[in-house]
Amino acid sequence: MRPLKIAEGIYDVGVKDWNIRDFHGYSTYMGTTYNSFLIVDDDKVVLIDTVKEPFTHQFMENIRKVIDPKKIDLIISNHAEMDHSGALPRVLHLIGEETPVYCSKMGEKALSAHFNDKKINLHVVKPGTEMKLGKRTLSFIETRMLHWPDSMFTYLKEDGILFSSDAFGQHYASHENFDDEMGEGLFEHAKKYFANILLPFAPRVEKLLESIESMGLPLNMICPDHGILWRKNPEMILERYASWARQETKEKVIIVYDTMWNSTEKMARKIVDGARSTGVEVIPMSVRNWHRSDIMTELMDSRALVLGSPTLNNGIFPTLCDVLAYMKGLKPQGKLGAAFGSYGWSGEAVKLLNKEFDTMGFERIDDGLRTLYVPDSEALQACYDYGVRIGEAVKAKS
Numbered sequence: 001m002r003p004l005k006i007a008e009g010i011y012d013v014g015v016k017d018w019n020i021r022d023f024h025g026y027s028t029y030m031g032t033t034y035n036s037f038l039i040v041d042d043d044k045v046v047l048i049d050t051v052k053e054p055f056t057h058q059f060m061e062n063i064r065k066v067i068d069p070k071k072i073d074l075i076i077s078n079h080a081e082m083d084h085s086g087a088l089p090r091v092l093h094l095i096g097e098e099t100p101v102y103c104s105k106m107g108e109k110a111l112s113a114h115f116n117d118k119k120i121n122l123h124v125v126k127p128g129t130e131m132k133l134g135k136r137t138l139s140f141i142e143t144r145m146l147h148w149p150d151s152m153f154t155y156l157k158e159d160g161i162l163f164s165s166d167a168f169g170q171h172y173a174s175h176e177n178f179d180d181e182m183g184e185g186l187f188e189h190a191k192k193y194f195a196n197i198l199l200p201f202a203p204r205v206e207k208l209l210e211s212i213e214s215m216g217l218p219l220n221m222i223c224p225d226h227g228i229l230w231r232k233n234p235e236m237i238l239e240r241y242a243s244w245a246r247q248e249t250k251e252k253v254i255i256v257y258d259t260m261w262n263s264t265e266k267m268a269r270k271i272v273d274g275a276r277s278t279g280v281e282v283i284p285m286s287v288r289n290w291h292r293s294d295i296m297t298e299l300m301d302s303r304a305l306v307l308g309s310p311t312l313n314n315g316i317f318p319t320l321c322d323v324l325a326y327m328k329g330l331k332p333q334g335k336l337g338a339a340f341g342s343y344g345w346s347g348e349a350v351k352l353l354n355k356e357f358d359t360m361g362f363e364r365i366d367d368g369l370r371t372l373y374v375p376d377s378e379a380l381q382a383c384y385d386y387g388v389r390i391g392e393a394v395k396a397k398s
Helices: 053-064 088-095 105-114 185-215 234-245 263-276 292-300 318-330 349-360 377-396
Strands: 004-007 010-012 015-017 032-034 037-040 045-048 074-076 101-103 122-124 130-132 137-142 152-156 161-163 221-223 250-257 281-286 302-308 336-343 369-372
Touching: 004 221, 015 053, 053 088, 074 088, 101 105, 105 122, 185 234, 185 292, 185 318, 221 234, 250 263, 250 292, 250 318, 250 336, 250 377, 263 281, 263 302, 263 336, 263 369, 263 377, 281 292, 292 302, 292 318, 302 349, 302 377, 318 349, 336 349, 336 377, 369 377
Parallel strands: 045 074, 074 101, 101 122, 161 221, 250 281, 250 302, 302 336, 336 369
Antiparallel strands: 004 010, 010 037, 015 032, 037 045, 130 137, 137 152, 152 161
């Protein structure tokens, strides 16, 4: 990757990570990027965020293609997570240990804790603080818990560019760099990012969007630290975020299941058929074939989650436990829940799935559906009818 000029005197000097396939349990099957931005102005040269530590050499080469790194006057750390700050100590070693690093109050704590054996010249900036660079002016917006306590945005006033840290990003690496070079699929990557990283903080996202609107900031470009930059219609990603933050749903149900001897899968297929007969969108998702992060992405705008598990050792099948542990941490809201499963001896799985729904605050459609051993024609009809009931419940819930 070469430096990308995004405006006069402003460059993305970050790197693309084509090979990463897992990010904290999130499937990054298209890789990711670690965007970093260099602003070359009359009086000051500013670097906004760095990159993941293993990419430091490539990162510095990108900067050298624009300017001698030693001419960097200051660094801004919008986010202390190591994919954005990992290279910081080595960068400071190369450009000067005394170079000031500006961050939020919580950023000061996080960077000090991460690099406790390094002396970093940290300076706290308060929200609303302005910094003159020459012809340009930076200001800072606190975005605590989006998605770390230290998170903040940096806004370039004269150009209308928002450097948005981890918000509005995607784990996506490509040869394209801007939204107008992409199709609608870009929003699917952004949706997955929201569902798996920002969903627990949805109320904070709503307040942030309201705050940005009240500030009346002109937004000509939004530059996140991951993925594609938004320059054609930045307001479109703001609109999507507003919808996702409200956790708006449609007439859609996902049926997530695993099976031991195909009995639970047979049940799932009939439930799918029954639900589809009501006209709702239905996505069957075998956990052997769908990654937990893709399940979360589909769940975000689904009105109902149906879970199917055989009983194993008086409990839920382990693969479903993995998905549930991940899901509970992301705190989806306002969903219907339904459970089903086959069993041979005691059949606790459905009861335990219901408890999981209660823990997550889902509205259960009923107590679930169980089948002993292999479902016969009567049991399969009951599964079909159960699917119809689920579909009708989805349509009834606005």
